[in-house]
Amino acid sequence: MMTSSSNKTPSNNALRQQIEKWKFSIAQSPVVWLIGGLLAVRLLFILFSPVDLIADESYYWDWSRRLDYGYYSKPPMIAWVNWLSTSLLGNNEFAVRLPAALLGTFGLVFVYQLGARMFSHRVGLVSMILLALTPGQTALSFLMTIDAPFLFFWAGALYGFWMLTSTEQAGWKWPVFTAVMIGLGILSKQTMLGFFPLAGLFLLITPERRAMWGSARVWLTALASLAFLTPVILWNMQHDWITLEHTASHFSENSTTWMTQFARFGEFFLGQLGVVNPVLWFAIAFTLIAAVRQFPKLTAAERYLLCFSGVPLVAIFALSATRRLEPNWPAACYPAGVILTTAVFFGRSTLTNVFRKRDVIFARSWKTGLVCTLLTYAAITIVPNSPLAGSPVDITCRLRGWKQLAHEFDELTKNEPALKRSKNPLIISTAGRDITSALAFYLPKNPLIPHWSQDDAGVLCQYDLWDKPNLKARTDAIVITQVDPKLPNSLNNSFSIWTSLGTIEVELGGGRKREYEVYRTSHAPLPESTRVENVAAKPQTKVVQ
Known part of the structure; x- marks a missing residue:
């Protein structure tokens, strides 16, 4: 008995030491403190916010009272998440918006992980901060729309697919993780289907990854993620493919004059400056242009980020000239774009001659982002009770x-x-x-x-x-x-x-x-x-x- 007890003691001590090591590591991690602090701010803002739900929020909440495998314009994830939250906390604004804060904030962890794996801990950390300090990310972590779950799963899939294609391990950890992230993203928003051609393009234009076109792990990941479409397909079969018809209407022919097309393009462009912040948006744009010009020398990581930022961003801007698009359309392009731009800021990228004074541009990017984020919060809390209420600068009319x-x-x-x-x-x-x-x-x-x-x-x-x-x-x-x-x-x-x-x-x-x-x-x-x-x-x- 004594011998048995003494044999267990070293094992118990080792486990205890490992737990203490993890506790210390977590306590000292700036990522944990930043995520925790940011989440606390966002939850408090939701709790004491003076504005109502926007119409989309109450509309999706109403879906959650009639749970189904599909809905008229969107997949069912938004209704499922709303049902879970309101079932636990009741039908109130905090319960509806809580998932937006959780998903928007914890999605930043994937951005950090991807930047850290590709370049350095510093690049990952700053990428996470820069993205958090954008009005768009602030708003999408406050409003419970379909973009909250979609962007969370997109960021997770972005990280998972990179790990799947860059690790030599033959296990199934990353294929399963990536398939789940893509699959749940498909159940959140149809845009997630765009992940497949972008991932395929990356494998095609990256010589050291091209052989993965024949990888069973990659194809099984794709098939497993597409299996998540099954309930949506079955629902649409029973409803005359109404979701497909609605989605196709966004891309139907829309003949307009060139003046109208130019005006729409300009309106969308200005909207993007507001969604990101003017300095950071132009920094991303210059980085992506440099990546195209210096394409032959790009690393696999840089090509990956270019595929998931520059390529869809150009396509969306081209579409904006033919029809009026919502400012949130390119939201999924910016995580990859911010990571690549941050790598340039800190000299971790192969890209050269992107900025004359990269330290100055970086400082202006985060400072402008901080100001724009604070103005976003101020606009929601102050403008409704000021003489600016109802004016063109009042962004809260939809929330009042x-x-x-x-x-x-x-x-x-x-x-x-x-x-x-x-x-x-x-x-x-x-x-x-x-x-x-x-x-x-x-x-x-x-x-x-x-x-x-x-x-x-x-x-x-x-x-x-x-x-x-x-x-x-x-x-x-x-x-x-x-x-x-x-x-x-x-x-x-x-x-x-x-x-x-x-x-x-x-x-x-x-x-x-x-x-x-x-x-x-x-x-x-x-x-x-x-x-x-x-x-x-x-x-x-x-x-x-």
Whole structure:
């Protein structure tokens, strides 16, 4: 017994020493402290933020109440994540936005790891900081949109595929990791499918990696990640391939004049300066141009980063001249671009003559990024209560007024028999998906609100795919519409009485406002003239300041 005990002691001591070593290593790691501090700031900002959910956030949250394998315009990940968070924490703004902060912040760890593996610990650390100090990354770690999970998995796949193709180990750790990252990214946003051609291009243009085109590990990784598409494909087969049709509409022919194309290109370009920060964006651009010019001498790491930054960035900018694109489209291009640019800043890249004074450009990049990030937070917290509210510089208009709309709607209708009489009162919206989802989120008890589009409009949003209530079985309802509405005939003909309860105006400042009309509807044997298009008398308008 004594011998057995003494034999275990060295092993226990070794384990204890290893744990203490890990604790010390973690405690001394600047990455851990930076990530922890950044996450704390972002969580506190979400907790005390004065703004509402934007319409996309409440829309995706509404998806989470009807879990499925696919949705009208996007894969299901955003709904699944929302369901998990709100199931644990309830239906509130913090619960909705918490995953955005977690995913956006921890995704930076992959950026650090990739930069450190390719060049040095310093390059990885500074790349992580520079990317964190961009208004785009700040916003996408605050707003729970599809980009939050997508960019997390994109960064993970970027790191995983590099490790898969650069390690000589024959194990399956990196193939499995990469397949999971790509697969979950595909379930987050269709853009993740772009990873495949970019990865293939890298293998093609890098002589020492070209043989991996025949690698079973690479092909099995690709096939395993594509298997994650199975539920999305099955769902689309049952819904006439509506997601594919919606995605294709972004690339359909859109003939415009050259003046319009130039204006769109300029608008998109200026948007990118705001998403990144002007100094860092031009630093990335000059680095990528230098990489193309000096392509023959690029290392495998530099070619990898060029493939995943410069190539898609050029394609997206070319597309921006033909149609209006959202500023977040190139978001996945910037992690690789920032790492390559940081390597140039610290002389770890083979690229030469990129900047005359790289120390000065680096200092200006992070300082400008810090200022832009602070201004982003200030714009969200200060501008709504300042004379700038509603002005062209007010970026918060999309984040304001929804809670107030729900409050005024509730005040206007809470004494209506149509709502008091039933445990499941029927509220109908014809005012678009934004208003529908905002009311569903901010009204007490989070009612399920069906949306009616025009009868000949086709499928415009997820609400058009969900089953609508049987109006013949309902005696009355409350309907919210745009001002002076043209109601869908299928809805208008379902009720014989339409009584206006009033108009709600939500003032956003600077003369900008949202206006809606609210009606009580019921079944009664009254003449056709009582329907909504002929209602003349309306109660006093309610104005929300």
